[in-house]
Amino acid sequence: MKLLLFLILLVICWPAALAVLILYPIVWLLALPFRIVGIAVHGVFDLIAALFSLPARMLRAI
Numbered sequence: 432m433k434l435l436l437f438l439i440l441l442v443i444c445w446p447a448a449l450a451v452l453i454l455y456p457i458v459w460l461l462a463l464p465f466r467i468v469g470i471a472v473h474g475v476f477d478l479i480a481a482l483f484s485l486p487a488r489m490l491r492a493i
Contacts, residue, residue: 441448 437448437451440451
């Protein structure tokens with residue numbers, strides 16, 4: 432799908448398509464630390480949720 436959209440952009444406005452082709456890897460590299468932080472924060476929230484639900488799960492198991 433992304434390739435098809437890129438080809439349509441290439442036909443309609445080739446300078447914009449070339450700019451996207453050059454800038455996409457740079458934007459991806461700049462967004463990578465935010466993705467890593469997001470994964471870590473999600474893991475911490477899952478851990479906190481598991482800790483809060485542990486007593487209820489233990490009572491259900493009995």
